[in-house]
Amino acid sequence: MTWKEKCNFALSYTDRDQNVSGGVGVEDWLFQATTAYVLDNGLSFNFGYRGYLEGISEKIVHIDEVMSAISAAVEEQNASTQEIARNTTDAANGTRDVSSSIQDFVGIVKRSSSASEEVSLIVNGLSGQSSMLRERVEGFLRDVKTC
Numbered sequence: 001m002t003w004k005e006k007c008n009f010a011l012s013y014t015d016r017d018q019n020v021s022g023g024v025g026v027e028d029w030l031f032q033a034t035t036a037y038v039l040d041n042g043l044s045f046n047f048g049y050r051g052y053l054e055g056i057s058e059k060i061v062h063i064d065e066v067m068s069a070i071s072a073a074v075e076e077q078n079a080s081t082q083e084i085a086r087n088t089t090d091a092a093n094g095t096r097d098v099s100s101s102i103q104d105f106v107g108i109v110k111r112s113s114s115a116s117e118e119v120s121l122i123v124n125g126l127s128g129q130s131s132m133l134r135e136r137v138e139g140f141l142r143d144v145k146t147c
Helices: 003-011 026-040 049-146
Strands: none
């Protein structure tokens, strides 16, 4: 039987007085299963319960240290992800502001162009009126000289 099978088999008997498999008690089955696991995985411990428990205790401490390190790494990654999200939001806001400024500038240029066209039309109109006025003044001055 594998380690897992022995543990499941041993744990299925809740009555400590009941013997399983030829007079071997639940505690012995658990010990055999744990021993098989340790040996199958290349681990070592003293074959007394005290040494066995110390080995388990060391493994639990090691697992706790690893879990603490993983937890710290996850927290750091979460903080980094939040910082990236803030920076991305700031960049998007900046891009939106620049786009808005460009649109405002384009509007100003269009209005200036329109105003320039109007001024050009007015100047052309004034030029025509100026020519007409000059002709009339010259005509008036000719009339005054002939009189």
